[in-house]
Amino acid sequence: MIAPKETLRIGVYICHCGTNIAGVVDVESLAKFAEGLPHVALARHYKYMCADPGQELVKRDIREFNLNRIVVAACSPNLHEATFRRAAEDAGLNRFLVQIANIREQVAWVTDDRELAQRKARAHLAAAIARVANHQPLQRQFVQIAPRALVVGGGIAGIQAALTLAEAGKEVILVEREPSIGGHMAMFDKTFPTLDCAACILTPKMTAVKLHRGIRLLTYSTVESVEGSVGSYHVKIRRRPRFVDESLCVGCMMCIEGCVFTRARIPNAFDQGLGLRKPMWIPFAQAVPPVPLVDPETCLEITRGKCKQGCVTACGERNAIRFDQQETVEEYDVGVIVVATGFRAFDPSVIPYYGYGRHPHVYTSLEVERLLNAGGPTAGKLVLRDGSTPRRVGIIHCVGSRDANYHKYCSRVCCMYSLKLAHLVREKTGAEVYNCYIDMRTPGKGFEEFYQRVQNEGVHFIRGKVADIVPANGNGDAANGALTMTVDDTLLGKIREIDVDLVILSVALEPQADAADVRRAFGISCSSEGFFLEKHPKLAPVNTANDGVFLAGACQGAKDIPDTVAQADAAAGRALALMDAGQIELEPNTAWIDDDVCSGCKTCIELCPYKAITHDLERKIAVIDAALCKGCGTCVAACPSGAAQQHLFNDEQVYAELQGLMSYD
Amino acid sequence: MTDTAPGTSGQCFQPRVVAFLCNWCSYTASDMAGTARIKYSPCVRIIRVMCSGRVDPSFVLKAFALGADGVLIAGCHPGDCHYIEQNYKTIRRHSMLQHFLEPMGIEDRRLCLVWASAAEGQHLAESIDLFVEELRRLGPLNWSGNWEENGARLEALQAIVDEHSEAMEIPR
Numbered sequence: 001m002i003a004p005k006e007t008l009r010i011g012v013y014i015c016h017c018g019t020n021i022a023g024v025v026d027v028e029s030l031a032k033f034a035e036g037l038p039h040v041a042l043a044r045h046y047k048y049m050c051a052d053p054g055q056e057l058v059k060r061d062i063r064e065f066n067l068n069r070i071v072v073a074a075c076s077p078n079l080h081e082a083t084f085r086r087a088a089e090d091a092g093l094n095r096f097l098v099q100i101a102n103i104r105e106q107v108a109w110v111t112d113d114r115e116l117a118q119r120k121a122r123a124h125l126a127a128a129i130a131r132v133a134n135h136q137p138l139q140r141q142f143v144q145i146a147p148r149a150l151v152v153g154g155g156i157a158g159i160q161a162a163l164t165l166a167e168a169g170k171e172v173i174l175v176e177r178e179p180s181i182g183g184h185m186a187m188f189d190k191t192f193p194t195l196d197c198a199a200c201i202l203t204p205k206m207t208a209v210k211l212h213r214g215i216r217l218l219t220y221s222t223v224e225s226v227e228g229s230v231g232s233y234h235v236k237i238r239r240r241p242r243f244v245d246e247s248l249c250v251g252c253m254m255c256i257e258g259c260v261f262t263r264a265r266i267p268n269a270f271d272q273g274l275g276l277r278k279p280m281w282i283p284f285a286q287a288v289p290p291v292p293l294v295d296p297e298t299c300l301e302i303t304r305g306k307c308k309q310g311c312v313t314a315c316g317e318r319n320a321i322r323f324d325q326q327e328t329v330e331e332y333d334v335g336v337i338v339v340a341t342g343f344r345a346f347d348p349s350v351i352p353y354y355g356y357g358r359h360p361h362v363y364t365s366l367e368v369e370r371l372l373n374a375g376g377p378t379a380g381k382l383v384l385r386d387g388s389t390p391r392r393v394g395i396i397h398c399v400g401s402r403d404a405n406y407h408k409y410c411s412r413v414c415c416m417y418s419l420k421l422a423h424l425v426r427e428k429t430g431a432e433v434y435n436c437y438i439d440m441r442t443p444g445k446g447f448e449e450f451y452q453r454v455q456n457e458g459v460h461f462i463r464g465k466v467a468d469i470v471p472a473n474g475n476g477d478a479a480n481g482a483l484t485m486t487v488d489d490t491l492l493g494k495i496r497e498i499d500v501d502l503v504i505l506s507v508a509l510e511p512q513a514d515a516a517d518v519r520r521a522f523g524i525s526c527s528s529e530g531f532f533l534e535k536h537p538k539l540a541p542v543n544t545a546n547d548g549v550f551l552a553g554a555c556q557g558a559k560d561i562p563d564t565v566a567q568a569d570a571a572a573g574r575a576l577a578l579m580d581a582g583q584i585e586l587e588p589n590t591a592w593i594d595d596d597v598c599s600g601c602k603t604c605i606e607l608c609p610y611k612a613i614t615h616d617l618e619r620k621i622a623v624i625d626a627a628l629c630k631g632c633g634t635c636v637a638a639c640p641s642g643a644a645q646q647h648l649f650n651d652e653q654v655y656a657e658l659q660g661l662m663s664y665d
Numbered sequence: 666m667t668d669t670a671p672g673t674s675g676q677c678f679q680p681r682v683v684a685f686l687c688n689w690c691s692y693t694a695s696d697m698a699g700t701a702r703i704k705y706s707p708c709v710r711i712i713r714v715m716c717s718g719r720v721d722p723s724f725v726l727k728a729f730a731l732g733a734d735g736v737l738i739a740g741c742h743p744g745d746c747h748y749i750e751q752n753y754k755t756i757r758r759h760s761m762l763q764h765f766l767e768p769m770g771i772e773d774r775r776l777c778l779v780w781a782s783a784a785e786g787q788h789l790a791e792s793i794d795l796f797v798e799e800l801r802r803l804g805p806l807n808w809s810g811n812w813e814e815n816g817a818r819l820e821a822l823q824a825i826v827d828e829h830s831e832a833m834e835i836p837r
Contacts, residue, residue: 074694077713102711105699110790111707116679120707127712467813520744525690527784545689545747545783589715607718609749633719637758649715654724661683661710662731 003458008039008133010512011067012125013058015049015074017104019073019605022047024108025121033122033664037129041065050080062091069132073101084309092136096588096648099119101128123661130660134653141590142583144334145231145548147171149575152223152518155183156561157340157553159205161229161575165338166214168576173332174209175237176219176272180287183342187270189372189380191561192420193450199286199375206288220288224329226337226521229630230548230584241325243294243302250321251290255321256280258314259410260307266298268377272367275377280311282452285375294321336575338550339532341518341567343554344406346400346508354399355469359483360385362469362503372424382428382502389429390501395422396466397437400508409529411558414506415441419451421504422453422459433516434460434498444560462496464488472499509558522549531557542571547584550574589631589648593622597643604635604644680734682709684793685724687717689747691739691781691789698786705790706797709737716740716812718751722762729771729808735800739779739789752780768821770811772803 012034027045034043037376042065046054061067070093072084077100085095099123101444102274111117147170151162154176162174170510179588185191186206209215222234244255256278256583264276270283300307301323312321345366349357356362363371363385374380384390395418402410415437422433439570440461442448455461464487472482485498511530512518519526523546525533532555535543542550553564578584591612598621605613605622612628613635617619622644625636633646642651674745686692692713698705716721716742728736740752755778763773777796781789 105696106711109699109702110705116707123710525783533784631715632751634751634754637719637721657712658727
């Protein structure tokens with residue numbers, strides 16, 4: 001449906017982008033080329049089209065030369081399409097009569113061959129011009145945003161995001177998989193570089209979550225499914241049974257005392273398996289909610305059906321223990337989602353030469369955090385498995401990070417937490433500490449100063465990778481499992497053997513084991529290492545490709561607590577902006593049916609994953625519900641008669657684009 | 666088409682390639698390749714579609730008819746489609762097209778399907794380069810020549826049409 005030739009007046013604008021485009025593409029000759037194409041009323045080139053004078057140029061030309069289509073050859077439409085659409089609209093032109101030719105990201109930046117770049121730029125420009133001739137004015141589309149947020153993950157990121165959202169008066173559903181919120185931060189003893197006690201700064205926030213009327217806290221729960229899109233997501237949340245009624249329990253913990261297991265015998269995952277618990281248990285003393293739970297795999301009542309139920313007796317008339325509790329599914333409608341599912345600590349047992357899992361005194365950093373923590377299995381004493389105090393401790397940086405065999409990336413926090421552990425180990429045990437590092441990375445407020453402080457405390461720093469850890473053969477006591485680290489000291493230029501009683505592996509941060517399932521459920525992408533992908537690495541760091549879904553914390557990439565909290569507030573801020581605006585504009589690229597052409601073959605109906613297409617029995621044609629259509633265009637591609645079309649991507653537009661693309665060399 | 670043989674400037678044959686990139690993964694990947702200044706063959710010309718599922722088989726045939734030596738379709742990885750599962754339909758169409766292309770006189774290797782996530786600029790660039798290399802080995806598409814030199818192709822095509830006429834709703 002090409003409009004009559006004489007009515008089309010296309011304005012073409014070619015951006016130099018400084019030298020980004022003009023350094024590779026001859027913009028002047030490109031403009032001359034455009035002038036010769038059908039319907040082109042004028043073609044200009046300008047240094048920075050996105051700057052105000054560039055936009056003014058477009059607006060002035062639209063008014064002065066009565067332009068009715070605009071093509072801008074510049075950077076990716078993902079960056080400035082909205083800019084030029086608005087400029088066109090300001091000048092009285094429908095905003096959808098604008099087309100962008102991507103000649104920066106897809107031409108100037110990806111080749112050094114000027115001649116071929118020029119040809120490619122011509123092709124992309126000709127395609128955009130041919131395409132825009134087929135554009136039709138469209139209505140802008142908006143959807144409403146429900147003022148309720150889902151926050152997934154109750155670590156410090158999720159806690160912070162939930163509190164910020166709730167403090168702004170929004171309803172928040174906070175979902176946590178574990179029995180308590182707190183995440184990894186709750187496991188730590190101190191936090192670098194200030195040495196704040198992690199619990200002291202985290203537990204007030206955990207309590208605030210529990211007390212806030214705007215937050216519905218669902219622990220021991222997972223998101224089962226997510227349907228819908230920005231503004232109106234429908235989520236199902238699966239709640240595992242605790243076998244303790246949260247609404248009745250007052251957190252006295254008498255049931256744990258009363259459990260028929262007289263000794264704690266089951267490894268506590270929160271203590272990295274170093275501490276023991278009973279079948280009736282709570283991960284740690286300050287858990288929120290402070291409600292114990294029953295482990296169905298070890299509880300005698302649940303596994304064998306015969307137990308004298310000391311826990312029930314201890315609970316007494318409160319009667320909070322419910323062995324008949326079932327798994328339930330709760331459903332919520334939310335407008336926005338903050339994903340804060342965190343990270344997993346790298347498992348170093350896959351690196352054979354560090355001997356983790358073989359040598360009893362090789363620990364991960366997370367295990368040592370628990371040993372140093374006053375609430376941990378040793379009440380804060382760093383002791384060897386025989387109860388003695390280590391005299392010499394090795395700390396190995398970059399375990400699983402910066403290693404082509406495991407993770408290429410730097411986990412960002414390990415240098416600093418290794419320094420913190422060095423400080424704490426020296427403080428608590430007086431041991432000699434040897435930090436073996438590749439490079440020391442301390443970029444942060446107060447970080448370098450902390451490094452200086454730890455150096456002055458007498459910690460030994462060895463620049464080099466540890467090649468091997470074996471039972472000691474030197475001055476260590478091999479019978480007690482003392483170890484020898486072989487390290488290539490690159491500053492001394494020689495191989496050193498250092499005997500130590502205990503080795504701490506500073507393990508990498510990596511994506512959660514189920515990160516792929518989680519991101520698919522929320523419709524977000526991941527980068528090559530599996531961390532969730534932000535919409536733009538610099539300018540949209542908490543947004544995702546899914547408009548209503550935001551990222552906070554280490555699920556997006558390894559980061560420390562200050563950065564996590566900042567990002568969580570940023571995510572909450574972006575979510576609030578969306579909720580307070582109350583609506584969001586959608587691309588009007590939905591599919592529609594030409595009633596006169598549709599033969600009612602029903603081919604399209606089965607193809608739609610959103611059930612947006614139905615068959616009108618009376619008229620015997622397909623009908624598309626625009627509110628349900630997400631605009632993928634799959635039905636359009638399948639329609640044998642051409643009755644299904646897609647706004648902004650109809651057949652004529654794509655054919656014209658192809659024609660333009662192939663017509664000029 | 667121009668008077669000179671298409672894409673024969675310079676030392677080696679420069680095939681003309683049309684790439685349909687889905688908005689969410691592969692188009693973003695191409696932007697990322699650009700931002701990272703990753704170099705790849707400039708022979709490839711790009712059309713953005715919202716989803717690889719929008720690529721009508723007729724777009725592919727039209728591209729060949731207009732003189733493309735190769736057509737590349739890129740989408741989100743299976744399981745990662747922004748529209749839940751529409752790239753699976755792309756897989757089906759790709760298989761169907763490959764089935765048709767040989768009898769029509771087009772080597773099926775001239776149609777390439779690539780998965781590139783939004784973070785895989787490097788992978789997309791490498792895939793494009795590999796495809797362009799393949800097209801260089803194949804040389805320029807000589808559709809009409811292939812067609813005439815081998816009448817058997819027409820018969821093979823007719824056989825497909827006969828076999829599937831009902832499914833394809835072709836009026837007899």
